[in-house]
Amino acid sequence: MESLESTLPLLACLVPLLAVPAIAAIGERSPNVREGVTVLAGIVTLTLVVTMLKTVIDGHLLRFTFIEVLPGVAIEFRVDGLGILFALVASSLWILTSIYTAGYMRGTHEANQTRFFSFFAVSIAATLGVAFSGNLFTLYLFYEILSLSTWPLVTHHGDKEARGGGRTYLTYLMGTSIGFALPAMIYTYIKSGGSLDFTAAGVLGQSLTGMEASVLLLLFVFGFSKAGVMPFHSWLPGAMVAPTPVSALLHAVAVVKVGVFCIVRVFTGVFGIDLLSELDAATAVSWVAGTTVILSSLIAMSQDNLKRRLAFSTIGQLSYIVLGVSLLSAHAVQGSMMHIAMHAFGKITLFFCAGAIFVASGKKYVSQLGGLGKAMPITMGAFAIGAMSVTGVPPTGGLLSKFYLVWGAADAGQFALLAIYLVSSVLNGVYFFPIVYAAFFHPAPEGDPPVKGIREAPFACVFPLFLTALASVLLFFFPGLLLDLTRLIAGAG
Amino acid sequence: MSPAVFQLASISAKFNYWIYIILMMIGLFAMIAKNNLIKKLIGMTIFQTAIILFYVSIGVKEGATIPIIEYETLKEYNSQKTGYGAKPDIEPQDYDNPLPHVLMLTAIVVGVSTLGLALAIAQRVFDQFGSLEEDEILEELTHPKPAKEPANG
C-alpha cells in the first residue's frame, strides 16, 4: 500500500475545532446562525472525509506526521479503511445530530445551548482524531480529549443527578484509561523497542509470552472502557442523564464506538491478528465479551426507562464487536468493523426516537409507550426499523454485520461463542419488539395523560431520524462501500 | 589485650567522634522534644557546634602544630630551597590541616546568621501569639482567645 503525505486528516480534525470560537462568539444572540455554523462545519468536515475516501479506496494510505513527542513516537495521522469508515459515520451523523439537536434543545428549552454546541464540536474533532490516529499514542491523546470534552455534555443539566452521572462517567473512563490503558501502552512501548505504530503485522514481534499477551490485551480492553465491556460498563447507563442528542451521537456513536475502535486497532494494529492466534491470547477477551453480551441483554429486558434500556442494549452490541475481533478470523474481524457502522445507524435512530418521544409527549418509560404508534407513526416506524437493524432482521444493515460475525465464529470453530451471538439476537428481539408491538397495537395505558393531544415532534427532530432509519435500510441493499473498506483492513477475500 | 580493653581502647582512640555525636544528639533532642522555642534554638546551636567541632577535630594531626609558618622557618626554607638537593624543613605532617578550619569559618557565619534569623522569627512568634511555649501557641491557634491582649506590652 502506497502512503501519501497529506494534511487532509489534520484539516478534518481542525474544522470542527475552528467552529468552536465562532459558535462561542455568536452565542445566544442568534441561535439560527450558531446552528448554521455547526451544520456548515459538519458539511465541510464530511466533504474532507469524502475527498480522502476516494484515495483510500484506491488503496492508498494518507499520512501526516506532526511532531515527534517520544523517541520513535510522533503525533501522527494515518488514514486507512477502518479509520475512514469510522470518520465517515461520525461526520455524517454529526450533521444530522446537529439538526436534531437544534429541534430538541429548543423543544425542551434547555439552558446553556452555546456551551453545548461548543463542546459538541470539540468532541467531534476528538472523535475524528481517534479515527485518523496513526499510532497508539495519538489514539490515546484524542481518547482522553474526548473523555474531557464530553464531560460538560453529560453533566449539561447541572443538577445533582447530572453531576452524579458525570462523576461516574469520568471516574470510569479516566480511571481505566490511566489505570490500565496507559501502563499497557508503556509496556507495549518497552516490549516493541520503542514503537507504537499501527501495522498489520503488529509491533510486538516475538517479545511476549502467551500469558503476557493475554494480560496486556485484557488491560487494553478494560482500559478503553468506552467500549463498555463488563465490569466497566456502569458509566454508560449513568451517562444517560445527558440530553438525548448527547446520548444519541456520543453514546451510541462517537464515544462508545471510539472505545471499540481503539480495541479493534489494538487487535489489528498493535498485536496483529496472526500473533494473537499464534499465542492463543484472545480467549479471555472472548469470554469476557461474550458474558457481557448475554448479561447486558438480560439487564436490558428489565429496564423500564427507555434510554437505559437502549444503553444496556448498546453495551451488548459493543461487546459483539469486541467478541468479533477476539475471534481472530478474517470474517469476524470484518464483521466487527461493519458492525461499528451498522449499529451506529441503527442505534442513533433508536435514540433519536426516544428523544422525539420525550419532546413530543414527555414520556420516558417503556410502559407508557402503548398506543403511541398512531400519534407518532413516523417516529415509531423509524423505531421499528432501528430495532430491526440492531436485532439483525432483514432488510436492515444489522443483518449483514451479524452474518459476518457468525460466519467468522464458525470459521474460528468457536461454536459456543457462535451460540452467544444467536441467543443474544433472540434476546434483542425480546426487549425491542414488545415496544413496537405495544405502540402500534395496544391502547394507551390507563391513568396516563391521553395520547390524543400528542403529535409528531418538530420537523428538525423527525427529519434526521427518518434519514438514519432510511440509511439503515439502504445499507442492507448497498453495502458495497462498507465491504470494500473493511476488507482493506481485515484482509478477507 | 582482653576484648573489653580492646573495645575501650578503640572507643577512646576515636573520642572526638564520640564527643561530637553525644553533643549532636543532645542538640537534636532539644530541637525536637523541647517545648520552648528558645530552648529549641539553643539545641540548634549545640547541634551546629557539634558539627563544627567534628570538622575541627578531623584536621588535627598527632604532634602537629597550628598551620602557621613562623617567619624564621620561612626564611630558612626560602634560602634552602634554592640549593640543589636541599631538603626543606617544612613538612605537611608537622602542621594541622587548615582546610577544615577554614570551612568552619564559613559554617560559623552560616550558623550565626541562622540563629539571628531564628531569634527574630521567634520574637515575631511571641508578638503574634503572646507565648514561646509550643503547646500554648498551638492551643491559641486552635482556640483563639476572643480578645487578645497586645503582646509584649
Added chain:
Amino acid sequence: MAEHAPVLIVLSPLLGAILVMLTVRLGSVAAWVIALVATATSASAAIATLGRVLQAPEGVIRYQLGGWAPPMGIEYRVDAINSLVTIAIAIVGFLSILYTRSCATIETPSKQPQFYALLLLLMAGLSGVTLTNDAFNLYVLIEICSLTSYGLIAMGTRRAVLASFNYVIIGTIGASFYLLGVGYLYIKTGSLNMEDIRGMIAANETLAASATIEVAFVLMMLGVWMKMALFPLHGWLPNAYAYSPTGTSAFMAPMVTKVMVYVMVRVMLGVFGVDYVFGSNWANVASVLATIAIVAGSVFALSRRDIRRMLGYLIVAEVGYMVGGAWTATQAGMTGAIYHILSDAAMTFCLFLAVGIIIHRTGRHRLDAFDGLFQKMPLTMTLFVIGGLSMIGLPPTCGFISKWYLVQGGIEAGQWHFVVALLISSLVNAILFFRIFERAFFRDIEFESLETHHDPEKAATVLKKVPLSMFIAAAIAAASLFVIGIFNHNLTTWIRAALVNLNL
C-alpha cells in the same frame, strides 16, 4: 563576555539584591524594575550558557571562579541538565516578580523592596546550588537559599511565622546532615571537588567499600531529603506554602523542592557515581520511600480544604515521583525525574499563580473560593484547569510526558510498586481536580459576596479586578505546559546525552 555567562546567572540576581537594598529610598517601583532587569539578565545568561553547553565537546563547560583551579578553587560544572534547571529558575523568577507587583502591594505593603531583595537572593542561591561543582560550596549555597526562604515565608500571615520557625528547625537539621556527610567524604578523599571525589570512589574499590563513604552517602541523602520534603520528612512544607505571601509560594513551591531534587541527582551521579549509588543497598529503600511519599502525599491532599495546603501535599507526592524515578536506576527513569523537575516546576508554578489570582480576587483561600468561578473568571479558571490536567497527567501536557518516562523507568526496573503508586496518584489527582472543576462549573456563585465586602477591612485586601501582569505571568506558565509537553523531544534528548556523559 560569553565565557562568563555561567557566573552571570548567579551574579546578576545577587547584585540585583544588593542594588535593591541600596536604593530602598527610591520606592517599590524602582525595586521592582531592578528585580525584573536582574532576573531577565540571569535568564538570558542561562539561555546563552545552554547554547554554549550544547556546542561544547562532551556537552560540559567548566567555569573556575576567580580563576582558581580545582580542586582548591571552586568550579562550576555546567551540562545540559543544570543549565536547563537554571533557565527554569530564572524564568520562574522573572515571571513571579512580574506577578508579585500587584499582590505585594496588598500583602507586604511596607516591605516591598525587602521582598524583592530576598527573592533575588533566593534565586542567586538556587542557581548557585545548581551550578556548583564543589561539595562544600553547595552547603553554603543551600543555606543561603534556606535563610532567604525563612525570611520570605515569615512575611506571610500570622501562622506563616510559626511555619517559618518550623522550617528553620527542620531545614537546619537537613543542611547539617549534609554538611556532616561532606565531612566524612573529606576525611576519606581529601577533596571537595565533586568530580574529583567521584573519580576516587570509582577508581578505588576499598574506598568504595568503606563504611565511612556509606555513612557520608546516607547522611547527605538524608539531609537533601529533608530539604526537599520527602515523606515523612515533609512536615514543614504544606504550612510554609499555605501561609506565606502568594508571590513567595509562587516562586518557592515550583523551584525550591525541585532544585533540591536536582541536588540529590547531582550527589548521586556527580559525587558518588552511578556504579556506587545503584550498587548500594539503599536503592530499594529510596524507591520504597518514594512510593510511600507518592501515596501519602496524594491521600493527604484529598483531605485538605485549604487550596494551597492541598497543593503543598501534591508537591510532597510529586517529590516522590522524582525520587522514585531517579532511583529506578534506569536511563528512562532518570530522564523522567529530571524532565519532571522542569515540568513539575512549570505546572506547580501555573497552579500557584492561578490560585494566587483566585485568592486575591475572591478573598478566600479554601476550596469554596472556586464556587461558580467558570462564570465569573473564565480565563483564570482555564489556566487552573490546564495546570490541573497536567498534574493529572493527560496528554499533550508535560505532566503526561514525565509520567510516561517515570512509568517506563519503573517497568524497566521491575519496580512495580512505584508504577502502581504513580497510577494511583494520577487517579487521586483526577478526583482532586475534577472535584474543584465541578464546583467551578456548577455551584452557584454568591455574586454579592464577590462584589461588595461588608467588612471594609477585608474589602481592602481584595483585588477589584485581575491585574494584567498577574494574568500574563499565569498565562505564560500555562502555555509552557503545552510547549514543554509537545516539544519535549529536544529536552529529553539533551538530558539523555548529559546522562550518558555521567555514565548512566
